[in-house]
Each structure stands twice: as C-alpha cells, then as structure tokens.
Amino acid sequence: MSEVKKIATRESYGNALAELGKLHEDVVVLDADLAGATKTAVFKKTCPERFVDCGIAEGNMMTVAAGIATTGKVAFASTFAMFAAGRAFEQIRNSIGYPNNNVKIGATHGGISVGEDGASHQCNEDLALMRTIPGMTVICPSDDVEARAAVFAAYEHQGPVYMRFGRLAVPVINDNPNYKFEIGKGILLKEGKDVTIIANGLEVAESLKAAEMLAHQGIDAEVINIHTIKPLDEELIIKSAKKTGKVVTAEEHSIIGGLGGAVCECLSASYHVPVRRIGINDTFGESGKALELIEKYGLDANSIYNTVLDFINAI
Secondary structure: OOOOOOOEHHHHHHHHHHHHHHHHHOOOEEEEEOHHOOOHHHHHHHHHHHHHEEOOHHHHHHHHHHHOOOOEEEEEEEEEEEHHHHOOHHHHHHHHHHHOOOOEEEOOOHHHHHHHHHHOEEEEOOOHHHOOOOOOOOEEEOHHHHHHHHHHHHHHHHOOOEEEEEOOOOOOOOOOOOOOOOOOOOEEEOOOEEEEEEEEHHHHHHHHHHHHHHHHHOOOOOEEEEEEEEEEHHHHHHHHHHHHHHHHEEEEEEEOOOOHHHHHHHHHHOOOOOEEEEEEEEEEEEEEHHHHOOOOHHOOOHHHHHHHHHHHOOO
C-alpha cells in the first residue's frame, strides 16, 4: 500500500499565492520578516515587484495592507497566527474589519502543532478572536488541496478573510475529482447514523481515522469537514445532528470560541443535542515534537476514538 502524501498547508499557501500572482496583477503580498517560514517567499520569487516585507512590525503591516486595498488591489498580509490574530488584533479590527477592506490574512503556524516553538507561538485562540470581528470570514483548511482552494476563493471574495495554515505536514485527503470548495459550505466526508464528528484543519484526517476505528466497534460515525467557521454552515450541522442525535467537535484550537463554540451556539439556538468538544482545554501548550503534543493534548485519532466512545457510553 502506497504511503499517503503529506504536505504542510503553509506550503500550499505559498504555492497558491505564486499561482494567483501569475494570473492576477492586482495581487500584492506583504510579510513581516517571515517569508521563509510563511512560504510567501515563493510569491516573492515569482512576483518580486508586488511583494512587500514590512519587517517585524505586524500591526503596521496590517494597516499598510488596508491602505493598499483602498487602491483596488487585493492585499494578502502574512505572518504567524500568534502575531496576526494576537499582536495585530487592534489594527485588523479597526483598519481592516471596520472599513470592510479587501484584505486577506494568511496566518501560518497556527495551533499546538507548531511544536518546539512552544506556548508563546502556539496560537490556540486565533479563530475565536477573528470570529468576533464583524464581517470577517474565517477559514481553517484541512489539507493541501483545500488550502489552495481557500486562497483562490479568498481572492474572489469581497471583504476581509482570515485563513489559518499549519506548520506540520498533514495527509492530502481531498485529492478527488468531486471535491468542491465553497466559502461557508461544509463537506460531508462520511455518512453515518450514530454520532456526528465535526472537524477542521488537521483534525479532519484524524477524525476520519477515528471513524474507521469506531466502525470496528459497530459505531457508524458521520464525519463533516467545516473548513469555514464563519460563516458557519448551520444547515448541514443541524441536519446531521437531527440524524445522529449526538455531536462531537474536533479542532486544533481552544474549545472556547472556535469550531466547538460555533457549533454549540448553532445547536443551542436551533436543535438541542448533546455535544462533546475536543480541542485545547483552556490551557497553554508547551515545547515538544508536534506529533507528541497532538497525542498528549488528545487530538490524535486514537484520542478522538476514545472520547467518542466515552461520550456515547455516558449518554
């Protein structure tokens, strides 16, 4: 059996920007002295005249991007998630969100899988922060195919977009002719009747593995990829919840305010079912190897499997 292809979504981001730059002369990319890590250097090599290194000044970069957007250009501002959503939150809110400027934020190195960089760089709060900004679209793609599609969709979308990309290489799971990316529309990856698992980012592949394990126990799990956290595909979530009666969310993010929070908000307002959230449990991360951290913090397939079993048995 051939090994599954893996690629980090930050690599996908850089490659997609380079493709986009060749196609559209209105694309401008900004970075905060991290082009090698965010992979915007790929765009820089292709379209150097439309690349701006703003230095270690993330807040300034966001306001520069906002200014560029007012000239009719489509600005992609790139840095680590911690520095984008965290350090530059006020500038994103007031200079991009408030005036509804057409800026796309490419936030790499999101989540605990940043690994050895430690808690200071492991941003597990970014999706929650960005969800609170009115008019902000928030996307967390699951693999290379989806990340590339998200970049192109963000370009076509009018208004601010926050996209989160990862450092860790993850399996390519959407490499099929029927795949279609649409902002605000989730994807039903596996139908089931006993429990719904809703995931995004690297947790999508882990949830699919967990579903296979659950099948050996006679549990038919439905798996949904919610790549867009805002706007949320409430219709798909409610439909699945009505079918299975039990929902588990899985995300590489704090269980507060991210995918789990969004799903709970949706279901509490529209259809009441038990929900179990899998994610970072209101704690900071730590330095360590990415895969070991994913396992320790309960985000791997085996942990999802055990959590779903415990959840079902507790009901």
